[in-house]
Amino acid sequence: MLLDTHCHLQFNGYDKNREEVIERCNQKRMILNIVGTQKDTSKKAVELAEKYDNYYATIGTHPIHLFASRVDEEESSFVSHEESFDEEYYTELAKSKKVIGVGETGLDLFHLPEGKSIKEVLEKQKEVFIAHINFAAKHNLPLVIHCRSAHDEMIKLLQSVIARSPNLIGTTSSRHGGISVPLQSTGQRDSDGSKDPRNDRKIHGVMHCFAGDWEQAKQYLDMGLYLGFTGVVTFPPKKTDPKPQNDLLEVLLKVPLDRILVETDVPYLAPQKYRGTFPSEPWMVEEVVKKIAEIRQKTVEEINQIVLENALNLFTGID
Numbered sequence: 001m002l003l004d005t006h007c008h009l010q011f012n013g014y015d016k017n018r019e020e021v022i023e024r025c026n027q028k029r030m031i032l033n034i035v036g037t038q039k040d041t042s043k044k045a046v047e048l049a050e051k052y053d054n055y056y057a058t059i060g061t062h063p064i065h066l067f068a069s070r071v072d073e074e075e076s077s078f079v080s081h082e083e084s085f086d087e088e089y090y091t092e093l094a095k096s097k098k099v100i101g102v103g104e105t106g107l108d109l110f111h112l113p114e115g116k117s118i119k120e121v122l123e124k125q126k127e128v129f130i131a132h133i134n135f136a137a138k139h140n141l142p143l144v145i146h147c148r149s150a151h152d153e154m155i156k157l158l159q160s161v162i163a164r165s166p167n168l169i170g171t172t173s174s175r176h177g178g179i180s181v182p183l184q185s186t187g188q189r190d191s192d193g194s195k196d197p198r199n200d201r202k203i204h205g206v207m208h209c210f211a212g213d214w215e216q217a218k219q220y221l222d223m224g225l226y227l228g229f230t231g232v233v234t235f236p237p238k239k240t241d242p243k244p245q246n247d248l249l250e251v252l253l254k255v256p257l258d259r260i261l262v263e264t265d266v267p268y269l270a271p272q273k274y275r276g277t278f279p280s281e282p283w284m285v286e287e288v289v290k291k292i293a294e295i296r297q298k299t300v301e302e303i304n305q306i307v308l309e310n311a312l313n314l315f316t317g318i319d
Ligand SMILES: [Zn+2]
Pocket: 006, 008, 035, 104, 265
């Protein structure tokens, strides 16, 4: 059993070979969470999830789609849409039992649309992100959070949501998502593990494709979030600027094992072994698992088991 908690297998990049990719994933008995980035790709994620037993969907609007602009990634470029959060539309999609999360949503100050000030971009992104948080709480679904070049703003925003939204916090039961406030505010699990970890969670969700440092990681972990790791963890440190990668490896060494999720973010971010492959494929998540096993001195099987349990704890809609 292999798990990819964040992939975009519904993207157009797979229109020519999706069936073959699915066949390769099914041979490895994969569980996939197919993540939407706008209305159209959220709908396609749900449609794909409906077709396969072990496929699930997450629905929402990515921050780069709030303004129309050209987006250049390492492997590809595309034109983003100008969309907002259409609650009615997403409510309809959320009726599917295959919907297990809300996102990806969050903040992105890496791709700034031309002619817009940071203030304007950030205001819009915050407004839409909060709409997703409300939606997630209402539907008892965990959040899949995107954050790029905006950790300070993200941490501040999440802390203010926790502090100022008593109507949001405390909506959770131990079985479901939403946002919860812990009965005891230590944010720590009992060492015997007997306490349900969901009761400790202040925000039910994952920082997807986490690539920050340990100080940032600690803040998210204190808020109850999981950290999702992609093929980025397999990249060698850049000779010209090794710090970000070394910081990420430090996080991987220190993060509690019960807060780790593995993901690919395909078609992007192929692990080092396959770097440059576009579109990359969900089974490449094996490389992420291998890297974590190596750093934590565990076997691949042990890490696979741990990340599966973590995913089942967070995404309670997986059955
Ligand atoms: Zn993504």
